[in-house]
Amino acid sequence: MENFSFCQKPKVLVVGAGPIGLAAALEFANFEIETLVVDELSEINKASKAICWSQRSLEMLNRVGVAEKFIEKGSTWKKGRVFKAEKEIYNFDLQVEAGFKAPAFINLQQYYVEQFLIDKLEELEFPVLRRGHKVVDVSLTKDNRVEVRIENDQEVYNVIADYVVAADGIRSTIRKAFELELQGNYFDEQFLIIDVKVDKSFPLERKFWFQPKFHDGQSALLHVQPDNNLRIDLQLGPNVDPDSEQDENRVRARVDKILGSDVDYKLEWVSLYSFSCKRIERFSHGPIFFVGDAAHVVSPFGARGGNGGLQDIDNLVWKVSSVIKGKAPRALLDTYDEERIPAADENILNSARSTGFMTPKTQASIDFRDAVFDLSKTMPFAREFINSGRLSQPYKYIGSSLVSEDDTSFFGDGILPGQSILDAPICIGRKQTWLIDHIAIGFSVVAFVDEEKTAISIPQYLDKVCRQLDLIETFVIVTSKRLNGMSEKLLCDTTGLAFERWAASDGSIYLVRPDHHIAARWRATPSVSELKKACRKSISL
Amino acid sequence: MNADDHLTQINNISDPDEFYEDLIQAHDGLSANQSRQLNSRIILLMANQIADNKKLKEIITLARTNLD
Ligand SMILES: Cc1cc2nc3c(=O)[nH]c(=O)nc-3n(C[C@H](O)[C@H](O)[C@H](O)COP(=O)(O)OP(=O)(O)OC[C@H]3O[C@@H](n4cnc5c(N)ncnc54)[C@H](O)[C@@H]3O)c2cc1C
Numbered sequence: 001m002e003n004f005s006f007c008q009k010p011k012v013l014v015v016g017a018g019p020i021g022l023a024a025a026l027e028f029a030n031f032e033i034e035t036l037v038v039d040e041l042s043e044i045n046k047a048s049k050a051i052c053w054s055q056r057s058l059e060m061l062n063r064v065g066v067a068e069k070f071i072e073k074g075s076t077w078k079k080g081r082v083f084k085a086e087k088e089i090y091n092f093d094l095q096v097e098a099g100f101k102a103p104a105f106i107n108l109q110q111y112y113v114e115q116f117l118i119d120k121l122e123e124l125e126f127p128v129l130r131r132g133h134k135v136v137d138v139s140l141t142k143d144n145r146v147e148v149r150i151e152n153d154q155e156v157y158n159v160i161a162d163y164v165v166a167a168d169g170i171r172s173t174i175r176k177a178f179e180l181e182l183q184g185n186y187f188d189e190q191f192l193i194i195d196v197k198v199d200k201s202f203p204l205e206r207k208f209w210f211q212p213k214f215h216d217g218q219s220a221l222l223h224v225q226p227d228n229n230l231r232i233d234l235q236l237g238p239n240v241d242p243d244s245e246q247d248e249n250r251v252r253a254r255v256d257k258i259l260g261s262d263v264d265y266k267l268e269w270v271s272l273y274s275f276s277c278k279r280i281e282r283f284s285h286g287p288i289f290f291v292g293d294a295a296h297v298v299s300p301f302g303a304r305g306g307n308g309g310l311q312d313i314d315n316l317v318w319k320v321s322s323v324i325k326g327k328a329p330r331a332l333l334d335t336y337d338e339e340r341i342p343a344a345d346e347n348i349l350n351s352a353r354s355t356g357f358m359t360p361k362t363q364a365s366i367d368f369r370d371a372v373f374d375l376s377k378t379m380p381f382a383r384e385f386i387n388s389g390r391l392s393q394p395y396k397y398i399g400s401s402l403v404s405e406d407d408t409s410f411f412g413d414g415i416l417p418g419q420s421i422l423d424a425p426i427c428i429g430r431k432q433t434w435l436i437d438h439i440a441i442g443f444s445v446v447a448f449v450d451e452e453k454t455a456i457s458i459p460q461y462l463d464k465v466c467r468q469l470d471l472i473e474t475f476v477i478v479t480s481k482r483l484n485g486m487s488e489k490l491l492c493d494t495t496g497l498a499f500e501r502w503a504a505s506d507g508s509i510y511l512v513r514p515d516h517h518i519a520a521r522w523r524a525t526p527s528v529s530e531l532k533k534a535c536r537k538s539i540s541l
Numbered sequence: 542m543n544a545d546d547h548l549t550q551i552n553n554i555s556d557p558d559e560f561y562e563d564l565i566q567a568h569d570g571l572s573a574n575q576s577r578q579l580n581s582r583i584i585l586l587m588a589n590q591i592a593d594n595k596k597l598k599e600i601i602t603l604a605r606t607n608l609d
Contacts, residue, residue, distance in 0.1 A: 363577075371581035381589045 007128060010036040011324055013148060013161035014127070015135050015174060017041075019050065019110060020292030020309035021167030022117035024317055025127035026064035030441045031321035031514075035127040036159065038150060040134035044118070048195045048269035049110040051225055052303035056394040056420060057310045058102035059436055059516070066120050067102060070113070074106030075204055075224050082388055083209040084373045090383045091205075094391070099497045100423045101434035105391065107225050110306070135168065138177045138288070146287050163320050164288045165313070172294035178285060182297060184278030185352060189359045190240045194232040195269040196255055201228060208388035210358075210373065214257040219358045221301075221388070222258065229268060232258060233300075235358060242272050275299035277352040279344050284336050289316055296344040298351035301358065301389035308347045311395055312340050318442075318514035327471065328539035335402055335540060343395035350390045357387035394420040397517055404511075404520035404534045414503025414521070421446075421516045424498035426478065426491040435478070435498055436516070438491060442473035443535065444512050447525075448504035450480040455490065458507070461525065468528055471535045472511075478504070513538060548599045 012028055014021045017039035028035045053070065061067045081091040094104040121129055136156070137149035146164045150157055166174040175182075202224050211217040221233040234254060236245060244250060251270050259265065279296035283289060292309030316336050322328035360366045375382035397403055397418035406417050415422055423436045439446065445462060449455045455477070462475040477490050480499060484492040493499050502510065507525040510518055511534050520534035554560050564583075568576045588597055 364581075367577050367581045368585070371578060371585055374578075375582060375585060382585060385585070 006034060007036055007130075008157075008159060010034060010159065010161050012036070012163045012165060012320065013038070013146070013159055014165045014167055015039075015148070016167035016169055016172075016292075016294070017114070017118070017129060017131070018167060018169055018292065019113050019117065019306050020313055021165065022114060022121065022129075023061065023064065023310055024165050024167060024291065024313040025129070026066075026117060026120060026124075027060075027313055027317040028321060029121075029124050029126055030064060031318065031325075033321050033324055036161070037121075037127050037129045038133040038135060039129070039131050042132035044111050044114050046111055046269075048193055048231070048271060050113070050300075050303070050306040051107045051109060051223055051231055052307075052391070053106050053108055053113070054303065054307045054392045054394075055100060055102045055104050056392070057307045058106065059420075059423065060310055060314050062102065062436055063441060063516070064117075064120065066116050069116050069119075070108060071102060071106060073112060073116075073226055074108035075226050076103040076106050077204040077206055077224060078104065079203075079205040080388075081205055081207050082386060083207065083212065084376075085209075085211055085213060089373070089376050089386065099425050099495060101436055102423070105303070107223055107231075109225055109229070112226070113306075135173050138164070138174050140286060140288075144286055162287060162324065165316070165320075166288055166290045166294045167292050167309075167313075168294050170293040170297050172290070174288065175280060175290060175294055178288075180280045180285070180290075182276070182278035182280055184276060184348060186276045186278070187274060187299065187355050187359065188238040189274060189355070190236040190238065190242075190245075191273050191275070192232075192234040192236055192245055192251070192254075193269070193271050193273055194234070194251060194255060194267065195225070196230050196232065196259075196265040197268050198228050198230055198259070199264040202230060210386075210388070215254070219388075220258065230259075230265075236272075240272075245272060246270050273300075275351075275355065277348045277355070279341075279348060282337050283312075283340055283344075284333060289320070289333075289336060291316060295340075296348065298347050299355045300351075301354040302347075302351045302391055303389070304347040304351050304392045307392035308344065311343060314515045315340050315343075322514075322539060329541060331540040332402075335400065339395075339397045339400050339402070346395060347392070354387045354389045357385075396420075402513075402519065402538045402540065403517075404537055407522050409523040410503050410521065414501065415510070415518050417518050417520055419518055421510075421512060421518065422501040424493065424501055425495055426498060427484065427494045428491055429485065429488060433491075435476075435491065438476050439512060439516060440474040440476075442514050443471045443519075443538070445472055445475040445531075446502070446510040446512055447475060447477045448479075448499060448502065448506065448508040449477055449483065449490070450499075450506035452483065452486070454506050455479060455483055455486055458525070459489070461528075465528055465531060469532055469535050471539065472531075478502075511535065511538065548596060548603060 012035040014025050014037040025035050025037045058067045078095045082089050133150050133152045136151050139147050146161050148159045207222040209220040218235040223231040277298050283295045291312040298304045319332050360369050372382050372385040403418040426435050478498050479490045479492050481494050509522045511520040513519050519538035
């Protein structure tokens with residue numbers, strides 16, 4: 001049963017149940033904030049869109065309890081191969097290092113992503129998801145809340161929300177209601193996206209061809225998806241006729257050339273896209289926050305759209321939740337723009353560069369690209385210029401107003417303040433688990449211990465910290481291998497990877513934000529008042 | 542800032558005449574297309590030797606001023 005009065009006046013209304021809106025709603029549930037989610041579509045869009053999901057996204061989804069499902073169903077691809085014409089120029093390994101719960105990238109169809117998030121949501125009392133409910137108008141009330149007009153096939157009704165998360169995609173109604181425009185570049189190049197179901201399994205690799213013979217010298221991309229599906233992206237050039245390009249016979253002729261005539265396949269999806277790299281000027285407008293494609297769009301080479309959007313809500317939800325709960329001042333909300341706009345710019349820059357490399361426009365850009373290909377046959381340095389997409393990375397909020405200055409005794413090693421945490425395998429007693437599974441949802445402290453006496457003293461210190469500093473809810477203690485078995489409460493770094501990745505020594509302390517980015521760190525245990533100072537800074541106090 | 546960080550505008554090559562001759566001769570007998578190809582390769586190879594993005598930016602800016 002829906003709670004009627006809650007749905008009229010939710011604390012948070014999330015508009016749009018795409019991957020970003022759904023993940024936002026689940027993250028709000030982690031903070032016990034009751035949200036209402038509406039989406040105009042009455043069911044999940046089967047369109048062929050995002051497929052590549054990054055380690056960082058999976059780690060974030062781990063916090064809302066769905067990462068295992070993603071990893072299990074997804075195709076873990078580790079190898080990228082780049083071809084010039086039919087010849088392989090080089091290949092790269094995505095997972096250079098082992099020892100992370102989440103692989104570097106998985107491929108999983110966007111409709112599965114949305115389905116898995118909805119499955120999770122349905123296990124919970126909140127959020128409430130209403131499908132077939134379309135937002136038609138938005139305005140601000142005098143007391144700075146948001147009045148939203150919603151339509152379904154039976155009625156039109158109003159909702160008054162304290163905060164709105166606008167996750168309504170590239171054609172955002174909310175963005176338009178406030179006359180905010182996406183600004184940036186549009187690429188007039190058309191890309192044909194084809195999903196095919198094949199009767200055999202393909203190697204788990206990404207293949208990118210520059211100027212293959214099978215495709216008239218334009219670019220082509222092949223990705224493997226679960227259920228024996230393949231994703232084919234073909235660059236078509238600027239002036240193409242959408243109808244004839246999507247004609248089944250024509251599409252089949254193209255696919256035959258790529259897969260070879262001995263492969264049986266079924267066409268699952270065909271569409272034409274052109275891409276933009278754009279954003280709105282600011283992502284927050286009073287109590288309304290734009291996330292995902294509603295705030296910024298990129299070309300898909302680099303998988304920065306969906307993955308970038310997930311990082312938006314990663315950043316936003318704990319801030320809004322902390323303010324709602326009265327734990328942080330409203331000023332904290334301003335840091336959503338401060339931290340996420342540079343991140344969006346980084347994504348825009350990278351995907352615009354990739355698109356530029358794939359679609360050289362001037363004679364000089366064609367000449368240089370040819371030179372890059374020629375040189376790269378024998379000279380490794382030239383391979384670095386070849387840009388078939390720079391894959392999504394977690395953004396580093398270095399220098400953000402929420403992040404404390406680094407402790408110089410780390411010499412810049414380990415995880416810098418502003419960077420997201422690094423996973424490592426750990427043991428509790430004999431049980432093998434992952435560090436990310438033990439890092440709390442709120443603010444927490446990660447402490448490292450290498451000496452027996454510290455193992456005894458540091459829990460007392462951390463208890464005191466939790467008692468004296470409201471912000472810090474929990475802590476975890478990671479011990480080096482030689483202290484294995486000292487206590488059930490200690491996480492043991494049996495491989496040494498945690499100490500290495502965090503550049504830790506005995507008594508090192510990391511202050512971790514709810515989005516699992518580092519707020520501050522100390523090589524040697526700091527005083528409680530130093531920690532307090534960093535805590536205050538991390539919530540704009 | 543280190544003095545090294547700035548582009549030198551006085552000659553730095555031990556035998557400028559020799560380099561100039563090599564550069565011109567490298568284009569001998571090439572079609573206009575091949576010459577463009579050669580120049581592009583030379584630029585990329587040189588850029589990799591110079592290595593420093595700041596310097597490379599300065600070079601590009603300097604070369605771009607006062608085009609006819
Ligand atoms: C071909 C292609 C390939 C891509 N590949 C990748 C990839 O590999 N990896 C990656 O990370 N990204 C990829 N992307 C980008 C990715 O698909 C998007 O960034 C992602 O879908 C954005 O999610 P979102 O939730 O912000 O918006 P959307 O997925 O667009 O969801 C918006 C939702 O809002 C709803 N809505 C809209 N208006 C209203 C309204 N007025 N009222 C109620 N509901 C409304 C819509 O019905 C929709 O469900 C790709 C995109 C394309 C086109």
